[in-house]
Amino acid sequence: MPDRRDMSLDLFAHRLLARGLICTTQSARNANEAPVVFTLAHLSDIHLSPLPKVKSHQLLSKRFLGYVNWHHGRKFVHRRDVLDLLSRDVKERKPDHIAVTGDLTNLGLPQEFPPTAAWLRGLGKPDTVTVIPGNHDAYVRLHPDKTTAHWRPFMEENAAGQALHPQSAGGFPFVRRFGDIALVALSSAVPTAPFVAAGWLGSEQRQALAQCLDKLGQEGLFRIVLIHHPPLPGQASWRRALRDATDVRDVLREHGAELVLHGHNHEQSVHELETVSGPAIVVGVPSASEAVDGRIPAARYNEYAIERAGNGWHVEMTGRAATAGGQVRDCEKRQLRRR
Ligand SMILES: [Fe+2]
Numbered sequence: 001m002p003d004r005r006d007m008s009l010d011l012f013a014h015r016l017l018a019r020g021l022i023c024t025t026q027s028a029r030n031a032n033e034a035p036v037v038f039t040l041a042h043l044s045d046i047h048l049s050p051l052p053k054v055k056s057h058q059l060l061s062k063r064f065l066g067y068v069n070w071h072h073g074r075k076f077v078h079r080r081d082v083l084d085l086l087s088r089d090v091k092e093r094k095p096d097h098i099a100v101t102g103d104l105t106n107l108g109l110p111q112e113f114p115p116t117a118a119w120l121r122g123l124g125k126p127d128t129v130t131v132i133p134g135n136h137d138a139y140v141r142l143h144p145d146k147t148t149a150h151w152r153p154f155m156e157e158n159a160a161g162q163a164l165h166p167q168s169a170g171g172f173p174f175v176r177r178f179g180d181i182a183l184v185a186l187s188s189a190v191p192t193a194p195f196v197a198a199g200w201l202g203s204e205q206r207q208a209l210a211q212c213l214d215k216l217g218q219e220g221l222f223r224i225v226l227i228h229h230p231p232l233p234g235q236a237s238w239r240r241a242l243r244d245a246t247d248v249r250d251v252l253r254e255h256g257a258e259l260v261l262h263g264h265n266h267e268q269s270v271h272e273l274e275t276v277s278g279p280a281i282v283v284g285v286p287s288a289s290e291a292v293d294g295r296i297p298a299a300r301y302n303e304y305a306i307e308r309a310g311n312g313w314h315v316e317m318t319g320r321a322a323t324a325g326g327q328v329r330d331c332e333k334r335q336l337r338r339r
Protein backbone atom coordinates (compact mmCIF):
# COMPACT_ATOMS: atom_id res chain seq x y z
CA MET A 1 0.00 0.00 0.00
CA PRO A 2 1.49 3.41 -0.93
CA ASP A 3 2.33 5.72 1.98
CA ARG A 4 1.08 9.33 2.20
CA ARG A 5 4.43 10.75 1.00
CA ASP A 6 4.31 8.67 -2.21
CA MET A 7 0.76 9.77 -2.81
CA SER A 8 1.58 13.48 -2.37
CA LEU A 9 4.60 13.13 -4.70
CA ASP A 10 2.31 11.52 -7.28
CA LEU A 11 -0.14 14.37 -6.91
CA PHE A 12 2.66 16.94 -7.30
CA ALA A 13 3.94 15.22 -10.46
CA HIS A 14 0.40 15.02 -11.83
CA ARG A 15 -0.02 18.79 -11.35
CA LEU A 16 3.27 19.51 -13.12
CA LEU A 17 2.19 17.30 -16.02
CA ALA A 18 -1.16 19.03 -16.25
CA ARG A 19 0.54 22.43 -16.39
CA GLY A 20 3.05 21.33 -19.03
CA LEU A 21 5.98 21.93 -16.68
CA ILE A 22 7.36 18.44 -17.22
CA CYS A 23 6.95 16.16 -20.20
CA THR A 24 4.95 12.96 -20.27
CA THR A 25 7.42 10.47 -21.70
CA GLN A 26 7.73 7.11 -20.02
CA SER A 27 11.32 7.86 -19.11
CA ALA A 28 10.35 11.23 -17.62
CA ARG A 29 8.13 9.47 -15.14
CA ASN A 30 11.15 7.87 -13.55
CA ALA A 31 13.87 10.38 -12.69
CA ASN A 32 16.48 7.60 -12.60
CA GLU A 33 15.81 6.69 -16.21
CA ALA A 34 17.85 9.07 -18.37
CA PRO A 35 17.87 10.34 -21.02
CA VAL A 36 14.39 11.73 -21.46
CA VAL A 37 13.11 11.46 -25.03
CA PHE A 38 10.34 13.75 -26.22
CA THR A 39 8.40 12.54 -29.25
CA LEU A 40 6.60 14.92 -31.56
CA ALA A 41 4.48 13.98 -34.59
CA HIS A 42 4.18 16.56 -37.36
CA LEU A 43 1.24 16.48 -39.79
CA SER A 44 0.22 19.11 -42.31
CA ASP A 45 -2.10 20.03 -45.16
CA ILE A 46 -4.85 17.55 -44.44
CA HIS A 47 -7.28 19.45 -46.74
CA LEU A 48 -10.16 17.65 -45.06
CA SER A 49 -12.68 15.97 -47.31
CA PRO A 50 -15.48 15.71 -48.20
CA LEU A 51 -16.13 19.36 -48.95
CA PRO A 52 -19.36 20.41 -47.17
CA LYS A 53 -22.26 21.81 -49.22
CA VAL A 54 -21.40 25.25 -50.59
CA LYS A 55 -23.99 28.01 -50.94
CA SER A 56 -23.88 29.81 -54.28
CA HIS A 57 -23.22 33.24 -52.73
CA GLN A 58 -20.11 31.78 -51.05
CA LEU A 59 -18.57 31.28 -54.48
CA LEU A 60 -18.71 34.96 -55.45
CA SER A 61 -15.02 35.34 -54.61
CA LYS A 62 -11.66 33.66 -55.03
CA ARG A 63 -13.48 30.56 -53.77
CA PHE A 64 -15.05 29.98 -57.20
CA LEU A 65 -11.65 29.01 -58.66
CA GLY A 66 -10.87 26.85 -55.62
CA TYR A 67 -14.25 25.14 -55.93
CA VAL A 68 -13.67 24.27 -59.60
CA ASN A 69 -10.15 23.14 -58.77
CA TRP A 70 -11.43 20.91 -55.95
CA HIS A 71 -14.04 19.15 -58.08
CA HIS A 72 -11.71 18.73 -61.06
CA GLY A 73 -8.74 17.27 -59.29
CA ARG A 74 -8.02 17.96 -55.63
CA LYS A 75 -10.87 15.83 -54.27
CA PHE A 76 -9.26 12.79 -55.93
CA VAL A 77 -5.92 13.65 -54.34
CA HIS A 78 -6.86 14.52 -50.74
CA ARG A 79 -8.75 11.50 -49.45
CA ARG A 80 -10.43 11.07 -46.10
CA ASP A 81 -9.68 7.35 -45.94
CA VAL A 82 -5.96 8.05 -46.36
CA LEU A 83 -6.06 10.73 -43.66
CA ASP A 84 -7.94 8.41 -41.32
CA LEU A 85 -5.28 5.74 -41.86
CA LEU A 86 -2.49 8.11 -40.88
CA SER A 87 -4.47 9.63 -38.00
CA ARG A 88 -5.01 6.16 -36.53
CA ASP A 89 -1.32 5.39 -36.85
CA VAL A 90 -0.31 8.62 -35.09
CA LYS A 91 -2.64 7.89 -32.20
CA GLU A 92 -1.47 4.29 -31.86
CA ARG A 93 2.15 5.45 -31.56
CA LYS A 94 1.20 7.80 -28.70
CA PRO A 95 3.66 10.65 -29.32
CA ASP A 96 4.07 13.15 -26.49
CA HIS A 97 2.71 15.87 -28.73
CA ILE A 98 1.22 16.39 -32.21
CA ALA A 99 1.76 19.52 -34.34
CA VAL A 100 -0.50 20.30 -37.31
CA THR A 101 0.84 23.06 -39.55
CA GLY A 102 -2.15 24.39 -41.46
CA ASP A 103 -4.34 23.93 -44.54
CA LEU A 104 -6.88 21.85 -42.68
CA THR A 105 -9.64 23.20 -44.96
CA ASN A 106 -9.95 23.66 -48.71
CA LEU A 107 -11.85 26.89 -49.34
CA GLY A 108 -11.79 28.38 -45.83
CA LEU A 109 -15.60 28.10 -45.66
CA PRO A 110 -17.20 28.61 -42.22
CA GLN A 111 -18.83 25.17 -42.57
CA GLU A 112 -15.40 23.53 -43.03
CA PHE A 113 -14.15 24.54 -39.58
CA PRO A 114 -16.40 22.46 -37.22
CA PRO A 115 -15.42 19.17 -39.01
CA THR A 116 -11.73 20.09 -38.84
CA ALA A 117 -12.12 20.89 -35.12
CA ALA A 118 -13.74 17.47 -34.67
CA TRP A 119 -10.79 15.86 -36.46
CA LEU A 120 -8.38 17.68 -34.13
CA ARG A 121 -10.33 16.49 -31.08
CA GLY A 122 -10.11 12.97 -32.49
CA LEU A 123 -6.30 13.28 -32.56
CA GLY A 124 -6.04 14.19 -28.91
CA LYS A 125 -6.79 16.66 -26.14
CA PRO A 126 -5.95 20.33 -26.82
CA ASP A 127 -2.96 20.23 -24.47
CA THR A 128 -1.41 17.46 -26.57
CA VAL A 129 -2.21 18.86 -30.04
CA THR A 130 -1.08 22.23 -31.43
CA VAL A 131 -2.47 23.69 -34.64
CA ILE A 132 -1.68 26.74 -36.77
CA PRO A 133 -3.56 27.98 -39.86
CA GLY A 134 -2.46 27.80 -43.51
CA ASN A 135 -3.39 29.88 -46.54
CA HIS A 136 -6.44 27.71 -47.35
CA ASP A 137 -7.78 28.43 -43.85
CA ALA A 138 -7.67 32.17 -44.64
CA TYR A 139 -8.93 31.89 -48.23
CA VAL A 140 -11.00 35.07 -47.96
CA ARG A 141 -11.25 37.61 -45.13
CA LEU A 142 -13.75 36.39 -42.50
CA HIS A 143 -14.33 37.10 -38.82
CA PRO A 144 -12.24 34.62 -36.77
CA ASP A 145 -15.41 33.55 -34.90
CA LYS A 146 -16.52 31.87 -38.12
CA THR A 147 -13.21 30.15 -38.75
CA THR A 148 -10.18 29.40 -36.58
CA ALA A 149 -12.02 30.23 -33.34
CA HIS A 150 -13.23 26.62 -33.59
CA TRP A 151 -9.61 25.56 -33.06
CA ARG A 152 -8.92 27.96 -30.18
CA PRO A 153 -8.18 25.36 -27.47
CA PHE A 154 -5.48 23.96 -29.79
CA MET A 155 -4.04 27.43 -30.45
CA GLU A 156 -3.37 28.61 -26.91
CA GLU A 157 -0.19 28.85 -24.87
CA ASN A 158 0.20 26.61 -21.82
CA ALA A 159 1.09 27.91 -18.36
CA ALA A 160 4.80 27.10 -18.73
CA GLY A 161 4.90 28.80 -22.14
CA GLN A 162 3.09 31.87 -20.89
CA ALA A 163 5.61 32.26 -18.06
CA LEU A 164 8.35 32.65 -20.68
CA HIS A 165 6.58 34.59 -23.42
CA PRO A 166 2.92 35.60 -23.06
CA GLN A 167 0.75 35.03 -26.13
CA SER A 168 0.65 38.06 -28.42
CA ALA A 169 -2.58 40.08 -28.69
CA GLY A 170 -2.98 38.89 -32.28
CA GLY A 171 -2.73 35.27 -31.11
CA PHE A 172 0.70 34.54 -32.63
CA PRO A 173 3.29 33.67 -31.69
CA PHE A 174 2.24 31.57 -28.74
CA VAL A 175 4.47 29.21 -26.79
CA ARG A 176 3.81 25.77 -25.38
CA ARG A 177 6.56 24.44 -23.16
CA PHE A 178 7.00 20.80 -22.20
CA GLY A 179 10.06 20.40 -20.02
CA ASP A 180 13.10 21.16 -22.19
CA ILE A 181 11.03 21.51 -25.34
CA ALA A 182 9.29 24.70 -26.49
CA LEU A 183 6.90 24.98 -29.44
CA VAL A 184 6.69 28.46 -30.98
CA ALA A 185 3.55 28.70 -33.13
CA LEU A 186 3.29 31.30 -35.90
CA SER A 187 0.62 32.23 -38.44
CA SER A 188 1.60 33.04 -42.03
CA ALA A 189 -2.03 32.72 -43.20
CA VAL A 190 -3.36 35.84 -44.88
CA PRO A 191 -6.09 36.27 -47.53
CA THR A 192 -4.62 36.78 -51.00
CA ALA A 193 -5.77 37.45 -54.57
CA PRO A 194 -7.01 34.66 -56.88
CA PHE A 195 -4.23 32.33 -58.11
CA VAL A 196 -2.02 33.43 -55.20
CA ALA A 197 -1.19 31.18 -52.22
CA ALA A 198 1.42 33.40 -50.60
CA GLY A 199 1.94 33.99 -46.88
CA TRP A 200 3.13 36.78 -44.63
CA LEU A 201 4.28 36.99 -41.01
CA GLY A 202 4.60 40.75 -40.77
CA SER A 203 6.81 42.93 -38.61
CA GLU A 204 4.85 42.51 -35.34
CA GLN A 205 5.04 38.72 -35.43
CA ARG A 206 8.69 38.78 -36.52
CA GLN A 207 9.59 41.12 -33.65
CA ALA A 208 7.73 38.97 -31.13
CA LEU A 209 9.38 35.88 -32.60
CA ALA A 210 12.84 37.41 -32.12
CA GLN A 211 12.15 38.23 -28.45
CA CYS A 212 10.61 34.84 -27.88
CA LEU A 213 13.53 32.92 -29.41
CA ASP A 214 15.98 34.95 -27.29
CA LYS A 215 14.11 34.16 -24.09
CA LEU A 216 13.72 30.45 -24.84
CA GLY A 217 17.38 30.28 -25.91
CA GLN A 218 18.49 31.83 -22.60
CA GLU A 219 16.55 29.07 -20.82
CA GLY A 220 18.49 26.48 -22.84
CA LEU A 221 15.34 25.01 -24.39
CA PHE A 222 15.00 23.08 -27.64
CA ARG A 223 13.06 25.58 -29.78
CA ILE A 224 10.66 24.19 -32.40
CA VAL A 225 9.14 26.83 -34.67
CA LEU A 226 5.86 25.95 -36.41
CA ILE A 227 4.91 27.85 -39.57
CA HIS A 228 2.73 26.90 -42.55
CA HIS A 229 4.77 28.42 -45.39
CA PRO A 230 8.39 27.37 -46.00
CA PRO A 231 10.42 30.00 -44.12
CA LEU A 232 13.51 30.27 -46.32
CA PRO A 233 13.82 32.37 -49.49
CA GLY A 234 13.58 30.29 -52.67
CA GLN A 235 11.62 27.42 -51.16
CA ALA A 236 8.47 28.28 -53.15
CA SER A 237 7.59 30.24 -56.27
CA TRP A 238 6.68 33.93 -55.87
CA ARG A 239 2.98 33.04 -56.21
CA ARG A 240 3.17 30.58 -53.29
CA ALA A 241 5.99 31.99 -51.17
CA LEU A 242 6.25 33.54 -47.75
CA ARG A 243 6.62 37.16 -48.86
CA ASP A 244 8.85 38.17 -45.94
CA ALA A 245 10.93 34.97 -46.04
CA THR A 246 14.21 36.93 -46.15
CA ASP A 247 13.31 38.78 -42.94
CA VAL A 248 12.04 35.61 -41.28
CA ARG A 249 15.25 33.78 -42.19
CA ASP A 250 17.25 36.67 -40.69
CA VAL A 251 15.27 36.47 -37.43
CA LEU A 252 15.98 32.72 -37.23
CA ARG A 253 19.64 33.31 -38.02
CA GLU A 254 20.13 36.09 -35.49
CA HIS A 255 18.07 34.65 -32.64
CA GLY A 256 18.42 30.90 -33.14
CA ALA A 257 16.11 27.90 -33.29
CA GLU A 258 16.77 24.17 -33.27
CA LEU A 259 13.98 22.85 -35.51
CA VAL A 260 11.56 24.60 -37.89
CA LEU A 261 8.58 22.60 -39.16
CA HIS A 262 6.40 23.65 -42.08
CA GLY A 263 3.94 22.37 -44.70
CA HIS A 264 2.43 24.08 -47.79
CA ASN A 265 4.66 22.52 -50.48
CA HIS A 266 3.16 19.04 -49.95
CA GLU A 267 6.59 17.47 -50.19
CA GLN A 268 9.37 16.29 -47.92
CA SER A 269 12.35 18.65 -47.67
CA VAL A 270 15.21 19.15 -45.23
CA HIS A 271 17.37 22.30 -45.10
CA GLU A 272 19.95 23.48 -42.65
CA LEU A 273 20.23 27.13 -41.65
CA GLU A 274 23.29 28.33 -39.76
CA THR A 275 22.19 30.45 -36.79
CA VAL A 276 23.79 32.25 -33.87
CA SER A 277 23.23 29.14 -31.73
CA GLY A 278 24.15 26.45 -34.28
CA PRO A 279 22.25 24.87 -37.16
CA ALA A 280 18.47 25.13 -37.36
CA ILE A 281 17.02 22.16 -39.22
CA VAL A 282 14.11 23.21 -41.44
CA VAL A 283 11.81 20.33 -42.42
CA GLY A 284 8.78 20.35 -44.71
CA VAL A 285 6.34 17.44 -44.60
CA PRO A 286 4.03 16.14 -47.38
CA SER A 287 0.25 16.34 -47.07
CA ALA A 288 -1.26 13.85 -44.60
CA SER A 289 -4.12 12.97 -46.97
CA GLU A 290 -2.51 12.64 -50.38
CA ALA A 291 -3.77 9.52 -52.18
CA VAL A 292 -1.18 6.81 -52.62
CA ASP A 293 -1.96 6.61 -56.34
CA GLY A 294 -1.99 10.39 -56.68
CA ARG A 295 0.94 12.67 -57.13
CA ILE A 296 4.20 11.63 -55.51
CA PRO A 297 4.75 11.64 -52.57
CA ALA A 298 1.98 9.73 -50.87
CA ALA A 299 0.52 10.85 -47.56
CA ARG A 300 3.09 11.03 -44.82
CA TYR A 301 3.82 12.45 -41.41
CA ASN A 302 7.09 12.75 -39.53
CA GLU A 303 7.85 11.77 -35.98
CA TYR A 304 10.76 13.33 -34.06
CA ALA A 305 12.52 11.80 -31.08
CA ILE A 306 14.36 14.59 -29.28
CA GLU A 307 16.74 14.18 -26.37
CA ARG A 308 19.41 16.19 -24.68
CA ALA A 309 22.92 14.92 -25.47
CA GLY A 310 25.67 16.56 -23.42
CA ASN A 311 25.61 20.28 -24.25
CA GLY A 312 23.51 19.72 -27.36
CA TRP A 313 20.65 17.66 -28.71
CA HIS A 314 20.08 14.41 -30.48
CA VAL A 315 17.17 14.39 -32.92
CA GLU A 316 15.99 11.48 -35.02
CA MET A 317 13.26 11.83 -37.65
CA THR A 318 11.10 8.89 -38.70
CA GLY A 319 8.86 9.29 -41.76
CA ARG A 320 5.61 7.30 -41.64
CA ALA A 321 3.92 6.94 -45.04
CA ALA A 322 0.73 5.36 -46.34
CA THR A 323 1.25 2.38 -48.63
CA ALA A 324 -0.86 1.06 -51.51
CA GLY A 325 -1.90 -1.88 -49.30
CA GLY A 326 -3.58 0.40 -46.77
CA GLN A 327 -0.76 0.19 -44.23
CA VAL A 328 1.47 2.83 -42.69
CA ARG A 329 5.19 2.05 -42.77
CA ASP A 330 8.49 3.70 -41.88
CA CYS A 331 9.68 5.30 -45.12
CA GLU A 332 12.71 7.18 -43.79
CA LYS A 333 14.86 7.28 -40.66
CA ARG A 334 17.31 10.12 -40.38
CA GLN A 335 19.54 11.62 -37.71
CA LEU A 336 19.01 15.38 -37.89
CA ARG A 337 21.24 16.47 -35.02
CA ARG A 338 23.93 14.64 -33.12
CA ARG A 339 25.34 17.33 -30.91
FE1 LIG B 1 -1.79 22.70 -48.67
Ligand SMILES: [Fe+2]
Nearest residue numbers: 103134135264
Ligand atom coordinates in the same frame (compact mmCIF):
# COMPACT_ATOMS: atom_id res chain seq x y z
FE1 LIG C 1 -0.71 26.00 -48.15
